[in-house]
Amino acid sequence: MSEEKTVQRKTKGTKVDVQVANEGLYALHRADDETLAHLGYKSEFRREFSLFETIAFAFSIMGVVASVSSTYSFGLYSGGHVGMVFGWLIPSLFVMFIAASMAELASAMPTSAGLYYFSAKLAPPKYAALASWITGWANVTGQVTLVCSIDFTCAQMITTALAVGSDGAIRLGAGPTYGILLAILFTHGIVCSAATSVLARLNLFYVLVNVGTTIAAIVALLVCSQNNGQRVSTADAFTLFENSTGWANNGWAFLLAFTAPMWTLTGYDSAAHIAEETAGAARAAPIAILTGVGMTASLGWLLYIAASYATWSVAEILQTDLPLPMGQLFLNTLGKRGMLAIWSLIIVVQYVTGAAQGVDASRVVFAFARDNALPGSRWWKKIHPYTQTPVNAAWLVMLLSGICGVLGFSEAALSSLAGASVIGLYTSYATPIFLRITSGRTRLVPGPFSLGKYYLPIGTIAVSWVSFIVVLLVFPSSSAPTADSMNYAVVIVLSVFIFASAYWALSARKWFHGPVRTVEGPESSSGASSSSYNGEPEEKPTSN
Template identity: 65%
Template sequence: MAPSFEEKTEGKSSSRSSDVEVVEVSGVRQDDDRLLAKLGYKGEFKREFSLIETIAFAYAIMGVIGGVSSTFSFVLVAGGHVGMVWGWIIPCCFVMTIALCLAELASSMPTSAGLYYFSAKLAPAEYSALASWITGWANITGQVTLVCSIDYTVAQEIVTALIVGTDGRVTLGTGPTYGILLALLLVHGLICSCGTRLLARLNLLYGALNFCTTIAVIAIFFVHSKKTDVSAHQAFTMYENSTGWQNNAWAFCLSFLASMWTLTGDDSAAHVSEETAGAARNAPIAIISSVSLTAITGWIILISASFATASVSDILASPLPMPFGQLLLDAMGKKGMLAVWSLILTVLFMAGAAQCVDASRVVYAFARDNALPGSRYWKRVNRHTQTPVNATWLVVILAGLCGLVGFSSTALTSLAGASTIGLYISYATPIFLRITSGRDKLKPGPFSLGRYAVPLGAVAVSWVAFITVVLMFPGGNNPTAISMNYAVVFIAGVLVLAGIWWVIDARKWFKGPVPNIGKVDSY
């Protein structure tokens, strides 16, 4: 039977509507590429990340349940119940000021170069290249060590699962754990070598699993808390210092590493802005949304964990590498713990994959401006996937080398501290320039802080200065070569070498971001 006039009309109307949507999306992407061209770069990626996928990407990198489970020992040792509850939320408030400042910069200059591009454009002309150089190397150091630290914790969570699953019959030493780390890095390298469309869709899965697992763990702990009889007064105010440091206030500050490490990745949405449709609007929304969601859900997890922890000392005495696993074991028994642990492990594995993407974009962008040894190789975009595959594998190799610190008893503290310090120094540098020399240089994008930019920026920079000092200290006094916090070695080593390179040679040829397109509008 032939379709009626109404059906034909409806079909044509539907087709026209679809055509209009395609044109609108195409128009947005053309606007993105025009803005990118004004910043000096030609669009080389497909813009496959939508707003929700960009938020999911940033939220997946933070992997809140994975981050909390990995760093649970830090808050237990440095404060017990107080460390869990207040050691998380206090830093989150300061990190939010950093996120707001970065969101403003990403809205104004949506490019994969991100932080070091911001520094170059906001610094005084004579110091533009140097500011860009320092920011770029600090960011790359943080990005690579963050990939390593995430995959190292995944390896430790696998070891924890083996211990529980075999009732302690199978325990792995540092050598096998390092082998697991290398295998994880290899898998992440393969995943991150795929095309942008697949990576964008995977992030939806990452974000959904992260959120659902978080809700499940919160529910489990609140149910278990009925058996522990931990009062609200204990859960929120009971302080226990197991660090070895005599000053309780200082010891409490060491618990901040948990939230600071989990909340690294504030800039991730900026680094995929060249793959995001409507980047000037969507990148800042993703930054603010992901940080807010991670801060809130992480705090609720730790509040529920505080109520579920009957004895901090008993949890710390557990033979498991991850004390969070012992708390789940107490709450659910062996089978239940392993089921939930496998989900947490998967969330952290996905966070590692997302972070590998983020780090590869930073390496690609820095190489695009000829700032890395062998830049001509690392800035190549694969013609099949249209992604920086070479940069991805450089990240994998460097992260594997960083993993050698795993033979130290404080490996996680060192890797988490190094990644956090490196990234937050790279965040603070353009923010500092924004509120000083760049106060009148910034051309606001769709998201602007207006008159609040300077006070928020001042708070953000002051916090980074403080937390950088805190995170370089060892977890206990009188450290040995084995228990030393090697974060300072990573950060100082890279920045000193980068500084020497700058003085001897790089200052002669590195001019900051290099336009790879014809005529560029002045910023």
């Protein structure tokens, strides 16, 4: 009898604990929705992302081992061992300043609109709409080109595996590679259309594969290079400089190695873009941004150190016929079977990185369309009634990425996609940070995470670094560029800039007033002070 009572007490206690947990979660979601309403938006998503899942999402979107495998050649060309090791470390340190500034803004204004919303609220009221327009278009450009460059690199990884597995008998050209890209984009469209709960759980798998494969790659390169006698000395691994760019100035050549970490350390604004799907977003988003960047920068540096030790001959690696030189490094170090084993895992990491980036890009497109800033906005801002996700926006991202993928028929144009994505994204990162340290000094009401009095020096360093890196990324990788080796990043970015500018001058300036309120009631002081409100018209929620 006593045992039965004990069981009953335990059962009742469990029910009470569950009830208390559910009530706490409900209160947290209600507080999140109230904060969002103060920012001007109706809650339309299910808040299925926990703190850990948000961190996993921000980390997975940078796909450290796959990203390093994709960009290994940049450091190799631009300084050899020094380009790999210090060409990664130096930019990573500066990116932390950008991440810290963005974390503060995401904590104060946790909305999927993210960066262009921050710009609108921190700019002088007269220029709020224009600041929002510039930031939004720069971010959309970076998001779409990043999806394309990630997925095309995934296709190249597959063709590399086929070439190694067939001992060179299968070497696919640009056409078949583009076909693989379209297949990857199609499957990513399906994944990105899934319910938020599914996406949140998938990210737990993503982070396990990502971290596990990265550690495996580091250990394999260090151990196997030692065993087969192809490991360079520590002095060479950290100090041997080899300039293969064609630029006479070694210092300038070394700076070009910065492209690798800058392309990898992008997309961490994703934590802000899923804020409306996150429980406790004002706290979770900044933690995810800082943790994601810190983990990626640290693991990436360790992987590059391992790769530097294993790179016995820079010239030999650069002469490879494989689409990605990192594949040749693994082949030389691990042998055919070992290379294919680790490379298969890297392909999986790159695939899930593209899927995570697709989710991020679809949220950006949805949010920008919700404020009627895109052609056909009424289609792209629809929420699917079953999945409660922006399905139309997800497929638009895949369509635009497929169009960008046509550039893959030119190797130089495709590599320029990496530069275009970095320029677009970091321009959208720097704009609200610049406004924060200028016109927005007294406009921001900090959230749970705040930089305090250090926001000004941190923001100044962040903006200065972005200004420098944007100029750097429009330069060609060699000193005598031809049509085949030209850096087309400036062409891609300028094309969007000209379109967005013409659209603004001819039409948008008459009707786009910045973020559109979708809830009734006055704007609260949450996030940005009421003085930043620029009188935008309210829009009643529409049924989707």
